[in-house]
Amino acid sequence: MVAVFEVEERMHKQQKPDPENLGFGRFFTDYMFSMDYSQEEGWHNKKIIPYQEISMSPASQVLHYGQAVFEGLKAYKTKDGVQLFRPDQNFKRMNKSCERLEMPQIDVEEMVQALKQLVTLEEEWIPGGAGQSLYIRPIIFANEPFLGVRPAISYKFLILLSPVGAYYGGGQLSPTKIYVEDEYVRAVRGGVGFAKAAGNYAASLIAQSRAEKLGYDQVLWLDGVEQAYIEEVGSMNIFFVINNKLVTPELNGSILPGITRKSILELAEHLGYEVEERRIGIQEVVDSAKNGSLTEVFGAGTAVVISPVGEIKYKEEVLTIGDGNTGKITEELYNAYTSIQNGSKEDPFGWCISVE
Amino acid sequence: MVAVFEVEERMHKQQKPDPENLGFGRFFTDYMFSMDYSQEEGWHNKKIIPYQEISMSPASQVLHYGQAVFEGLKAYKTKDGVQLFRPDQNFKRMNKSCERLEMPQIDVEEMVQALKQLVTLEEEWIPGGAGQSLYIRPIIFANEPFLGVRPAISYKFLILLSPVGAYYGGGQLSPTKIYVEDEYVRAVRGGVGFAKAAGNYAASLIAQSRAEKLGYDQVLWLDGVEQAYIEEVGSMNIFFVINNKLVTPELNGSILPGITRKSILELAEHLGYEVEERRIGIQEVVDSAKNGSLTEVFGAGTAVVISPVGEIKYKEEVLTIGDGNTGKITEELYNAYTSIQNGSKEDPFGWCISVE
Missing domain, CATH: 3.30.470.10 (Aminotransferase class 4, branched-chain amino acid transferase, N-terminal domain)
Incomplete structure (x- = not known):
């Protein structure tokens, strides 16, 4: 070059x-x-x-x-x-x-x-x-x-x-536990939630500390207006597998438009999965975890790549996701995604740019 | 010392x-x-x-x-x-x-x-x-x-x-014009609005620029949840004189707890005014400006001290406050307050601390 x-x-x-x-x-x-x-x-x-x-x-x-x-x-x-x-x-x-x-x-x-x-x-x-x-x-x-x-x-x-x-001490693909924050708010529409603004991260630390004190790895944020809809996790966007469909919160101005998020959506479609970007209520997560239609949850971001979620705590509810281990779709996406990133498989999307 | x-x-x-x-x-x-x-x-x-x-x-x-x-x-x-x-x-x-x-x-x-x-x-x-x-x-x-x-x-x-x-180029006690921001949001309950966190100010700049482009000096922020209640102005808290009573938004977690704000409330009471901290809707401001019960508006903060507001724009409404000039109560408070600060009058509150 x-x-x-x-x-x-x-x-x-x-x-x-x-x-x-x-x-x-x-x-x-x-x-x-x-x-x-x-x-x-x-x-x-x-x-x-x-x-x-x-x-x-x-x-x-x-x-x-x-x-x-x-x-x-x-x-x-x-x-x-x-x-x-x-x-x-x-x-x-x-x-x-x-x-x-x-x-x-x-x-x-x-x-x-x-x-x-x-x-x-x-x-x-x-x-x-x-x-x-x-x-x-x-x-x-x-x-x-x-x-x-x-x-x-x-x-x-x-x-x-x-x-x-690896970002988390536990290494890749070891399931994390996340805590749903229902008091502190990360961002609200009209604010700077979609931007990678320094101040967003300082504002998030207090909730992260609370989650850790309670034995959780990361915070799951709710929306700033109703405190009822899923936004994102501390250092990643979040995905749910509900009835075998891959669902993630839609971009609404307060969620970070993750490049890993976008890539995972494209990859999942390419692999034949149905994907959906929409509003997801925390109550839907609770209900679908309980009735068994929610089978996998994972976070996705540049630093963590793909990080399975084994447990979610919301108020008094403690939800085990699937059997608490990494789900099949999560693993498939992880393998396909990292193979493209590290060059061990062909990149059908033109995502990777050689530096030489 | x-x-x-x-x-x-x-x-x-x-x-x-x-x-x-x-x-x-x-x-x-x-x-x-x-x-x-x-x-x-x-x-x-x-x-x-x-x-x-x-x-x-x-x-x-x-x-x-x-x-x-x-x-x-x-x-x-x-x-x-x-x-x-x-x-x-x-x-x-x-x-x-x-x-x-x-x-x-x-x-x-x-x-x-x-x-x-x-x-x-x-x-x-x-x-x-x-x-x-x-x-x-x-x-x-x-x-x-x-x-x-x-x-x-x-x-x-x-x-x-x-x-x-003086903070504003126009000098002290020259009335400012403020623009009510109804799209961008400064802070929301559960966030960091009450803190003097650096990130709050970076997030506010875009609205300030818009206000200036429209010919206004400062932004008046609304609450982040309903976008219907008065919060504060860019660099100051805000006060309204409604039916001769001094009214200011109550501290709700998203408003900065100004020291000038607190001092002005104490001073106004000392001078015999009735004061009230409560939720104030922007619609109440519009209505009371129109029916004449809102007679004065001013901002208060360390940098600006007390800054009269002569005009407020909210959506299509342009409200002239009083006759657009500095109101009597604003001026009385300004004189009493600055006299204490600069030592020309006695300080009955014990606010001033000599450095020698």
Whole structure:
């Protein structure tokens, strides 16, 4: 591939971490992509630089007013090289997040190019073990030193790379337990729920802590208006298998439009499953778990990929999903999906982009 | 007063800005208070240091997940010295914000002490003109370099000082026009509306831009559930004079519990007005403006102090409040309130704290 962006070489390379103890988002590679935005110049100063501390004013708006959005995607080591999974989708969504938060747009094609060059440079950092990948974290944040409440006029964009193992400690395809939060609210229509806005995550932590204290792995959020309809789980969208049909909440402005969500819907249809995007009441989940028509539940997101749900707690109800283990359809989708991502099976969708 | 915290001297002092062109939040004094939090040491490294750029990891959680809260209060130059307005209230509210965002608590007494020492050191920076003051901005943000979504284990606390003029360009007590936002939502019960969380402000910008495009100064937010009840204005709480009674929305979890709001309620009662905190429908505002029982509207917040509202637009309705000018009760409250703050009248409430 053609190297388009200047690379500022670093003198000393870091020692690479033990691939068996990567965890998630703890280690970062030797380089990052960086660019700056100003009203006069637009995005400029585009280059690959050593991963390093950044200097910012204590009055930088991101610290005070939270103008910050991010993305998450992955690069995989395949038998033929390295591939990225739908990177254009992430940068397009990033533009939607930016639009909502009154932040400047990026050039999607150019950022895919920058990402390819960065990942090529850092190829040695991509772990090749099962469930392992190179997690890619683009961010944009406001760095104008000004305390007036209005959109900032200067921003920084970075792409960080982090070699990762499985997101949950339990490893892939070990069923998780989720807690339905009926007091705290993540998002409401008219708000920023559909955006990967930094503030959404800070607001979610208190419910996550409560779930953990009660022995659950993740929070299942309900809608902000009626607190009666399923929205999403902490770090993933959610799917239900009801009467052998794959059902997931429709995009309503307060749910994150997951790229894994969208891909799973396409994959499931391709595999012959009926899929449905619609409003799903928590009461329907309770009733269909009890009458046996709800047989499988799983979450889907870039970080977790596909994560089966074995138990759901809602108020006084504790629902075991199926027999509490990973369901057949969940497993089939997981195998088909990860085989495309890691290049062990052909990609009939054109999702994977080779970096070389 | 006793200097408790170490001061790291700076070599070169900055030139002070022209007091007639301060604006808001644009200039910062020579020093700031700084402390760090770690799980092992709690808050430590407490000292007054030169105002300077800070160094942070690009993986710092504040940039990704928005764990950041702030406060705003003011110091005033009086004939007898310098006074702070209810600083304990701000640090107490900061702790409430921290609690909601799973951030560590601060020691209120200690932070009042730190603030007094800092303001004493920077006394020469406090402008003494009408409507001028020293704006004080405490912030806390997560700075752990980790991409897992969970509460950070390290934080930074800073107090910045900024000499300011009037918040609105038009100057104090010139009536503003506000636009009732009926699509975008600021906050919902169960969310973080009551906290001074950074993310709340980023989420509000798009509506503010729309209001400005339509020729309005600020947004009036409605509740997130029914989009029918008054919440607050962009940078202030809101008050209505209906049948000579001072009415303001009750604290419901999605409204910011303003310290100016609380103080104005106490002051108005002291001056003999009947006050009421309750749910106020936007339809009631429309109806009572039309039938003449709504005679005055004003906003109240630390940055703006008291800001009269001359016009409200809601859908197709454009309401002129009273004769469109500053109302009598608004003016009386403004004069009484600012006289206490700037020390020209006695403070019967014990709100003002001398820094010497």
